[in-house]
Amino acid sequence: MKEKNRESITENILQMHTKLSTEFEEKGQEVESIGYYKDFKIKNSGLAISDAYVVKLKNSQDSKAIDENEQKQKIIYEIRDEDNNLIASVNELGEIQFEESYLESLKEINEGYYDKLTLEEAEFELPEELEKDDIVLSREEIEERQNEERISDISKAIGTKEINSYSEMKADQTPMFDKVINKQEIDPNSRVTQGETLADMIPEIKEKGIVKVGVVYSDYSKGQNGRFSFVGIDKNGQIQTIDSLENTQGATTGQTITSINSRDGSLVEQEQVSGLVRINGRSTTNGQEEMLSVRVGQYGILEVDYVRADLSREKSERYLSAPIETKNQRPTSREVRDVMDKNRNTEIEGELERAEGEIERDEDTQLRNIDDTASNDELTPDEVIVLENGEETTIRKEAAKAKVSPEEFARKYNERGGKTPDEKIEAIHEEIEEEFGTPLRNR
Numbered sequence: 001m002k003e004k005n006r007e008s009i010t011e012n013i014l015q016m017h018t019k020l021s022t023e024f025e026e027k028g029q030e031v032e033s034i035g036y037y038k039d040f041k042i043k044n045s046g047l048a049i050s051d052a053y054v055v056k057l058k059n060s061q062d063s064k065a066i067d068e069n070e071q072k073q074k075i076i077y078e079i080r081d082e083d084n085n086l087i088a089s090v091n092e093l094g095e096i097q098f099e100e101s102y103l104e105s106l107k108e109i110n111e112g113y114y115d116k117l118t119l120e121e122a123e124f125e126l127p128e129e130l131e132k133d134d135i136v137l138s139r140e141e142i143e144e145r146q147n148e149e150r151i152s153d154i155s156k157a158i159g160t161k162e163i164n165s166y167s168e169m170k171a172d173q174t175p176m177f178d179k180v181i182n183k184q185e186i187d188p189n190s191r192v193t194q195g196e197t198l199a200d201m202i203p204e205i206k207e208k209g210i211v212k213v214g215v216v217y218s219d220y221s222k223g224q225n226g227r228f229s230f231v232g233i234d235k236n237g238q239i240q241t242i243d244s245l246e247n248t249q250g251a252t253t254g255q256t257i258t259s260i261n262s263r264d265g266s267l268v269e270q271e272q273v274s275g276l277v278r279i280n281g282r283s284t285t286n287g288q289e290e291m292l293s294v295r296v297g298q299y300g301i302l303e304v305d306y307v308r309a310d311l312s313r314e315k316s317e318r319y320l321s322a323p324i325e326t327k328n329q330r331p332t333s334r335e336v337r338d339v340m341d342k343n344r345n346t347e348i349e350g351e352l353e354r355a356e357g358e359i360e361r362d363e364d365t366q367l368r369n370i371d372d373t374a375s376n377d378e379l380t381p382d383e384v385i386v387l388e389n390g391e392e393t394t395i396r397k398e399a400a401k402a403k404v405s406p407e408e409f410a411r412k413y414n415e416r417g418g419k420t421p422d423e424k425i426e427a428i429h430e431e432i433e434e435e436f437g438t439p440l441r442n443r
Contacts, residue, residue, distance in 0.1 A: 009036045009135055016084055017142045018237050030060045035136035045122035053080045090124045153239045154216055154231055192306045192324055193341035201279055204244045209234045215294055215302045228275035228294045245277040257319035258355045265336045265367025270359055287311040293321055308348050317356055320348050333386055379413055381406035385421045398425055402432045
């Protein structure tokens with residue numbers, strides 16, 4: 001086979017992997033390998049398929065199928081043509097199911113040939129040895145090649161010659177992620193503030209069909225913000241610039257910000273970030289701006305925070321940030337999201353002033369020591385509460401467990417200050433159980 005053809009087949013395998021990964025992830029499976037066979041024979045059937053692509057699948061680690069019969073019915077192989085059309089599937093019982101459209105096409109091409117086939121006796125079997133024209137790539141090999149192509153495309157898009165690390169974040173769908181030095185995911189449906197997601201803040205993400213957002217670090221200071229840049233990847237795997245994220249004027253590397261580093265606001269301290277980018281269209285006439293910051297965290301993982309700025313203050317006292325939920329960071333609490341939400345907390349001047357004094361005394365503080373937002377203390381029945389284990393609940397759900405009205409449970413919750421949501425909820429359930437003399441949640 002000519003080298004050009006081999007490259008074309010490899011590229012087809014990479015594209016097929018990208019298209020199929022999300023589809024099978026939703027079914028609790030993942031692509032383990034994809035093989036190209038110039039002439040793939042179906043045992044005992046008399047059928048040989050030219051230019052066949054065989055996709056091998058396996059159950060993903062987070063598969064929740066518990067019924068053994070259902071598990072056995074899962075597809076473990078698919079045979080596809082070069083245009084990614086399904087020819088046949090093979091389940092865990094070894095049963096081959098041909099697509100009707102494929103069988104119809106065989107009849108149209110050569111009905112005599114079709115009549116001689118014994119498809120009812122067909123058995124699926126991979127060849128023991130590859131022929132010279134055959135290619136099989138494992139998932140790791142596919143992802144490594146995809147990553148090499150992705151890094152090359154990103155380098156061209158942001159004008160750098162060398163990229164040292166690259167973190168990806170979910171931005172609109174749930175695709176499979178490439179093998180990269182650092183992995184980071186942001187779910188578009190997870191709140192950055194109490195009222196908005198990343199896609200809400202940056203409409204360009206949806207407009208350009210961007211499904212992943214990447215943070216790039218390079219030795220060359222040619223990115224949006226010195227060595228850091230944000231890029232988008234659309235559903236076709238193409239690199240898209242994110243023009244809504246703009247380099248802030250002046251040097252921002254090493255800028256000190258007041259950072260809420262704990263998910264529940266139990267730690268607020270001064271930290272230095274490696275870069276800041278402004279979210280265009282989010283500034284106000286009174287000097288309030290919204291940004292994203294980047295820092296190199298533990299083990300070299302790139303961390304991204306959402307930042308609110310009061311530009312009327314000194315540089316060292318103008319920024320307040322909180323982490324964006326990623327694969328490596330659990331979601332922040334409602335109290336933290338409320339402080340960062342400009343619709344609920346229009347000014348951050350008071351928080352910054354109090355933080356300065358608190359941090360000077362003890363090097364760090366807690367959100368409750370600097371928070372002056374009344375709405376943080378008043379939870380309504382249907383607002384989401386994020387628990388320590390990452391699960392979500394509401395006052396209405398907890399009230400139903402306790403068999404009291406949502407208003408009563410909300411009143412008890414809002415009267416309890418200085419505790420985590422888990423502690424508040426547990427204490428309220430215990431109080432109600434003692435009052436009624438029966439463990440209501442277990443009734």
